[in-house]
Amino acid sequence: xxxxxxxxxxxxxxxxxxxxxxxxxxxxxxxxxxxxxxxxxxxxxxxxxxxxxxxxxxxxxxxxxxxxxxxxxxxxxxxxxxxxxxxxxxxxxxxxxxxxxxxxxxxxxxxxxxxxxxxxxxxxxxxxxxxxxxxxxxxxxxxxxxxxxxxxxxxxxxxxxxxxxxxxxxxxxxxxxxxxxxxxxxxxxxxxxxxxxxxxxxxxxxxxxxxxxxxxxxxxxxxxxxxxxxxxxxxxxxxxxxxxxxxxxxxxxxxxxxxxxxxxxxxxxxxxxxxxxxxxxxxxxxxxxxxxxxxxxxxxxxxxxxxxxxxxxxxxxxxxxxxxxxxxxxxxxxxxxxxxxxxxxxxxxxxxxxxxxxxxxxxxxxxxxxxxxxxxxxxxxxxxxxxxxxxxxxxxxxxxxxxxxxxxxxxxxxxxxxx
Numbered sequence: 001x002x003x004x005x006x007x008x009x010x011x012x013x014x015x016x017x018x019x020x021x022x023x024x025x026x027x028x029x030x031x032x033x034x035x036x037x038x039x040x041x042x043x044x045x046x047x048x049x050x051x052x053x054x055x056x057x058x059x060x061x062x063x064x065x066x067x068x069x070x071x072x073x074x075x076x077x078x079x080x081x082x083x084x085x086x087x088x089x090x091x092x093x094x095x096x097x098x099x100x101x102x103x104x105x106x107x108x109x110x111x112x113x114x115x116x117x118x119x120x121x122x123x124x125x126x127x128x129x130x131x132x133x134x135x136x137x138x139x140x141x142x143x144x145x146x147x148x149x150x151x152x153x154x155x156x157x158x159x160x161x162x163x164x165x166x167x168x169x170x171x172x173x174x175x176x177x178x179x180x181x182x183x184x185x186x187x188x189x190x191x192x193x194x195x196x197x198x199x200x201x202x203x204x205x206x207x208x209x210x211x212x213x214x215x216x217x218x219x220x221x222x223x224x225x226x227x228x229x230x231x232x233x234x235x236x237x238x239x240x241x242x243x244x245x246x247x248x249x250x251x252x253x254x255x256x257x258x259x260x261x262x263x264x265x266x267x268x269x270x271x272x273x274x275x276x277x278x279x280x281x282x283x284x285x286x287x288x289x290x291x292x293x294x295x296x297x298x299x300x301x302x303x304x305x306x307x308x309x310x311x312x313x314x315x316x317x318x319x320x321x322x323x324x325x326x327x328x329x330x331x332x333x334x335x336x337x338x339x340x341x342x343x344x345x346x347x348x349x350x351x352x353x354x355x356x357x358x359x360x361x362x363x364x365x366x367x368x369x370x371x372x373x374x375x376x377x378x379x380x381x382x383x384x385x386x387x388x389x390x391x392x393x394x395x396x397x398x399x400x401x402x403x404x405x406x407x408x409x410x411x412x413x414x415x416x417x418x419x
Contacts, residue, residue, distance in 0.1 A: 025207030041175030083234035083311030115221035155256035200229035264408025
């Protein structure tokens with residue numbers, strides 16, 4: 001695979017991963033803006049409203065019909081969080097022109113359609129159609145309310161919010177119900193204009209095309225102007241003043257124990273690869289200490305795995321346990337971390353962790369979506385190393401490197417969701 005990144009306008013970049021590995025092309029248009037409680041709800045609602053229709057295809061039915069005509073291409077929009085950056089993503093997936101019946105220029109038609117979705121939304125009297133806004137507000141509020149139904153995900157979210165209280169990372173990228181309720185069509189349209197005019201733009205393409213061809217298509221159908229985007233910074237704390245503990249009561253069969261830690265580094269650091277191997281050995285694989293010792297041998301957890309946010313430099317060890325075993329499970333989990341700090345790492349554990357991490361990095365290249373996610377995170381962190389380069393560097397990491405990384409871990413927050 002060949003990676004190339006080009007700035008086609010000030011603040012507007014096109015990144016191309018050229019490969020003949022896939023029969024479909026994937027293109028994502030990502031607008032990057034600081035994560036803020038003031039705008040997160042607006043941006044989240046905006047993606048839903050924009051999907052409702054365009055000037056030429058003003059209804060979901062007509063837009064879906066057009067997608068079907070273009071070999072059922074996939075078209076979507078959503079928000080995501082990368083560190084303390086909110087990313088507004090527009091995505092299309094279309095089969096490569098080589099595999100169309102008539103060798104039609106499908107890619108250009110697809111890029112033109114996503115360009116229309118972004119730049120020519122369906123508006124009435126200078127704002128988004130109030131009916132669409134009202135309907136999508138209701139849908140978004142229902143979606144935010146439903147977050148609590150996934151108890152495992154909710155516990156992880158709450159642990160992160162409590163651990164990073166007062167930091168932008170604590171903001172729910174989907175939005176807050178009280179703010180969504182107050183959004184008007186006028187306010188939403190104003191945010192739309194501001195976003196497409198000022199946000200940093202990162203366009204990614206994965207497929208068998210030259211970067212110059214994609215840059216030309218993007219310039220033609222995605223008329224972003226020159227811009228000076230706001231700074232995209234993420235607060236990374238490497239230590240804690242005190243360990244805080246929280247318990248939330250809920251009608252729930254299985255206690256959700258979430259342990260939040262500051263990992264002592266971030267994706268910006270050249271040492272992050274050492275942390276990644278530490279994590280693989282600690283809890284990131286089926287041969288890890290948490291899986292083998294806490295889940296399998298001691299049977300203390302139904303599941304036990306670390307959830308990492310590398311750009312932010314935080315980890316939540318998420319587990320499902322019987323409430324009566326909560327304290328025992330906590331001690332067993334922390335014991336595994338202490339063992340690594342004390343150098344209790346067998347040659348077999350180290351070998352298995354290295355092979356597992358190498359395979360995980362190489363498997364990224366098997367999925368266009370994973371490839372886009374990989375480079376998006378790295379560009380936000382200020383780097384562009386490839387998955388293959390990461391895989392090749394794993395073997396150079398020593399046991400002492402892992403021990404040193406483990407000693408940088410700082411326990412911050414312990415949260416439990418239970419009856």
